[in-house]
Amino acid sequence: MVQLTTYLILGLLPLLALVSAGRRPSPGKEAWGYVDVREGAHMFWWLYYADGPASYQDLPLVLWLQGGPGGSSTGFGNFEEIGPLDRELQPRKTSWVQTASVLFVDNPVGTGFSYVDGPDGFSRDVATVASDMLVLLRSFFTQRSELQNVPFYIFSESYGGKMAAAISVELSKAVTEGAVKCNFAGVALGDSWISPVDSVLTWGPYLYSTSLLDDYGLLEVTEAAEAVRKAVEEQSFQKATELWSVAESVVDQNTNGVNFYNILTKEPDEELSSLAKGDFIALLARRHIRPLHRQSLVQLMNGEIRDKLGLIPHNVTWGGQAEEVFSSMAGDFMRPVVALVDQLLAAGVNVSVYNGQLDLIVDTMGQERWVNSLAWEGLPTYKGLRWTPLDDPAAPGTTGAFYKRYRNFSFYWILRAGHMIPSDQGAMALQMLKMVTQQS
Template sequence: MGRFQAASSLLVLFAIVVNNGLSVPMESRESWDYVEVRDGAHMFWWLYYADSHSAHYQDLPLVMWLQGGPGGSGSGFGNFEEIGPLKRDLEPRKASWVQAASVLFVDNPVGTGFSYTERPDGYATDVATVASDMLVLLKHFFREKDEFQNVPFYIFSESYGGKMAAAISLELTKAIAQGTVKCNFAGVALGDSWISPLDSVMTWGPYLYTTSLLDDYGLADVNTAAEAVKQAVEEQQFSKATELWSVAETVVEQNTNGVNFYNILTQEPDEKSALSAGKDPIALQAQRHIGRLHSRTLSELMNGPIRKKLGIIPQNVTWGGQAEEVFTNMAGDFMKPVVDIVDLLLNAGVNVTIYNGQLDLIVDTMGQEMWVKRLQWKGLPSFNQLRWTPLDDPASPGITGAFYKSYKNFAFYWILKAGHMIPSDQGPMALQMLKMITQQD
């Protein structure tokens, strides 16, 4: 296979819309490609052009979606489980973000989804490498798709994707200033993002206690485990901190009878605890946080019909086949905060949005608010003086779906009744938020 192979055309999607008893094929313009970002390291991207009845795609923003994990696939999970035009069953998604923006899914870091490395040393081990790789891809993308160079470009992210998005945004800002990347970067949105891991871990106990998911004994156990993580972070022992983070999650599971870290109103299956016994802490974390992004049905879709449709996936590459290696190679980076990068973005005038789900545990809102209050951004005192504004849930008029605050180039959205994957839990609310952030309402 050559270094770059692309496909771009007006395609008939797999879904069929039934309209007044007639089958009508949905059409959408798409494009995809591979970019070799380092020797033997290949990243896959998939673009959906905006499909709006009221505006041309060049009059709407371009949104790049970055999945978490690390090792979660935007082309798979983000696309078919959250914001793409089709759901996993290939039925149309009513609240697809393609209605309001062109959407670029990138399987990031190298080894994620359909991205792959030919060499064992090709994986990223920190966000600096992740950002460097993405800059290579974006430079290529905006050169090949020069019609997007003047279109407002936003980076939206989820979970560990937010940590990577912050680092990528800072490097992109520098590259634009230097003239090495031509694009109209308009802002970054950090969804349930692993920006300050320790703040998340330290608030697990209080959050679970106030929601009646821990008793006094359980609170003491979880807080003790969290303190061990804190000590390792303070001593700059980040690999040890990652292992202790795994221990803390196990303590949470044991004391809550298996609460789901991604939505506290649900419970993990009983077999997960059995699988945990005797596992290496990092392997256990891969099981907990990568496995859920690679369900059997999604894997069958991606490695079956989607792979066939794309037509450029190398024969020896399996969607998700290197995901656990992506995760484990980043283990030394997990517990490192990037709050300082958010400060740099804000002080550079970059538009930054935080959005978080009310029912998320792994990156609970309490923890997000803690690091936000420590920002050195000069506008923070004025932001803190604001009262939040309620937003109606588009799916339930008259019912509050979210609250938000916005001051100058910083905004925070509190999304109600949503867990870690906000677009999956509250699709119409997430779509409205997208429109507000990209100034379409």
């Protein structure tokens, strides 16, 4: 039996607990709760109704999926990227809530405030992730029937894009069959881990072209990437994951510790050296989960936010199962899901890809590589189009992005942004949201 527990707060009540601490409250209407998606697997969600000049019923609903896997949408996506308040609980000028209702889900189970009762509850592949999300969405739209006819979009980041592709395929089928009542309007894949090997194979050329590798470094990174390619071609995906970790270390050594999330910054990680040699999965988890769980965010989520929500089990800590979530998915990391994107396009689903210029872990060169391999019948015409520049809303007269669109596929190149585009270029990300959801 699937159970849905919901707290719905109106007006200025959501942050009354924070007002007493001198914080500015969030306006608007919110709801949050848990869905038991499987026995022993409990998924947490948090909804902000659109809080702009138009009624939420006249605006789209956006589901935001974080990466990792193990990164929390209700934490990082909410307070670091697109929610109404930032990490300091101050209003965010570029919040997506001003132009859409936003649903954050801690996915897969075990992420953020979601939790499992035992190790068997963790997801091990995107098929299980998609199945769990379908259970949640079915319950969500049944309970929030006022949102069933609102255009519903899935936006994602990083590994969240890989999950979004799988979820979108299953959701499209479920809507057609009447199993889920919603107006599914499209999916947006941001800096997404759709074809991992294409990302790894382009690290060397990208870093070399930006003067972050010399000839010797390019050779070493290329050799490490080729080892990953070979393992993927042999479908030895666990081995490919380990070799991916090796390739990252080769990049790190040759670039003096370039930040995989934004090549113009450097974030040394002294903790990595303490890991046992050969512990590839733990190294990856630490490298890619830690940036999503900064200490200040951990304190906020396990302090004031936990108190506000009022329904988090006493034995659940925000982010407490994140590394287990990451490790449980290790065998699925390097599997491509390009075929799922082809399925979506063939089914007529609107698909958007967007990528940050300064991202390394999922560099734009790698994204373009898998896009150009699509079997989609519209690809030849799309490739023949020239891109269109977009003005940066935060700096009028400056180019903030380029985009190209043909039929139900579009690509956005976001300039001066790394992996977390809304954090780096909030105004441009908001403009992209409006374009994808056909508001401009």
